[in-house]
Amino acid sequence: MHQLDMAIRQPSEIARRSMATAVCCRRIILVVLISLGAVTVTASMAQGQDAAHVPTRCGAALAVGNDYTPNSDIGLALIYGFAQFDYDAVWPHRAPDPLRFKVEASAGLTTWPYRRAVASAGIMAQYYLGSLASDSLRPYAEAGIHAIYTDFREEGQGLRFNFNPQAGIGTDILRDNGPDLFIALRAHHISNAGLDDDNTGINSLLLMFGTYF
Numbered sequence: 001m002h003q004l005d006m007a008i009r010q011p012s013e014i015a016r017r018s019m020a021t022a023v024c025c026r027r028i029i030l031v032v033l034i035s036l037g038a039v040t041v042t043a044s045m046a047q048g049q050d051a052a053h054v055p056t057r058c059g060a061a062l063a064v065g066n067d068y069t070p071n072s073d074i075g076l077a078l079i080y081g082f083a084q085f086d087y088d089a090v091w092p093h094r095a096p097d098p099l100r101f102k103v104e105a106s107a108g109l110t111t112w113p114y115r116r117a118v119a120s121a122g123i124m125a126q127y128y129l130g131s132l133a134s135d136s137l138r139p140y141a142e143a144g145i146h147a148i149y150t151d152f153r154e155e156g157q158g159l160r161f162n163f164n165p166q167a168g169i170g171t172d173i174l175r176d177n178g179p180d181l182f183i184a185l186r187a188h189h190i191s192n193a194g195l196d197d198d199n200t201g202i203n204s205l206l207l208m209f210g211t212y213f
Contacts, residue, residue: 054086054100061210063106065188069203070154076188076204078108078118084126084212098128102144110152120164122146136174143167148190158196165189170208184208 060081067074087099102124110116124144132139148164170184186208191201 056086056089057084057212058082059084059182059210059212061182061184061208063108063186063206063208064111065186065204065206067202067204070156070200073113074154074202074204075111076108076118076206077111078106078206080104080106080208080210082124087125096127098130100126100128102126102142104144104146106146114152116150116152118148118150120146120148122164122166124166138172138174139169140171141167141169142184142186150190154200154202156198156200157190157192157202158198159192162190162192168206168208172212180212182208182210182212184210 058081060079063076063078063080065076066072067076082102082104085101085103087095087101090101103122104124105119105121107117107119109118122145124142126140126142129139129141144166146164146166148162150160150162153160166186166188168184168186170182173181173183175181184207186206188204188206189201190203192199
């Protein structure tokens with residue numbers, strides 16, 4: 001009888017997990033579509049900006065880091081690409097002058113204990129700290145959320161498609177000759193927000209080095 005109960009529950013468990021995965025995928029796809037829509041809308045709006053607005057900038061960065069929970073044994077190496085817009089040009093409400101809006105995508109892999117693919121896309125709000133700026137440095141704080149796919153699952157991690165909140169601090173490095181550079185430190189979290197009963201989170205710190213185009 002016990003074996004029969006297990007046999008009955010097993011398909012039900014598989015169906016439940018499949019449904020949770022499908023719901024998660026739909027929500028993550030929605031986040032990605034909204035991000036892509038923001039790029040399209042902003043690109044058209046940016047064409048009408050006057051000289052008083054901050055110009056749109058694009059950039060790329062290398063991010064390397066390691067998780068600190070659950071096991072402190074996952075290394076990450078990611079390439080980020082992004083577009084940075086004046087916040088007012090994207091959202092139809094007033095915003096502080098130092099506020100920017102970024103649309104990002106990243107791709108890379110885990111460097112240890114195994115090689116697995118990682119990819120994400122999302123949006124960030126970036127605020128420049130004018131009181132700390134100098135002739136060569138322009139510090140900022142930023143926060144936002146990505147949708148992420150990891151080609152692996154840690155023990156207790158229910159899904160490969162997850163939500164990926166990120167937040168950090170950094171500074172632009174202003175240069176007279178050549179494009180501006182930047183360096184940043186980000187907190188990087190991966191979890192499914194309770195869409196699956198198994199929801200072990202992965203928390204990492206990333207060090208980013210990048211350039212504007």
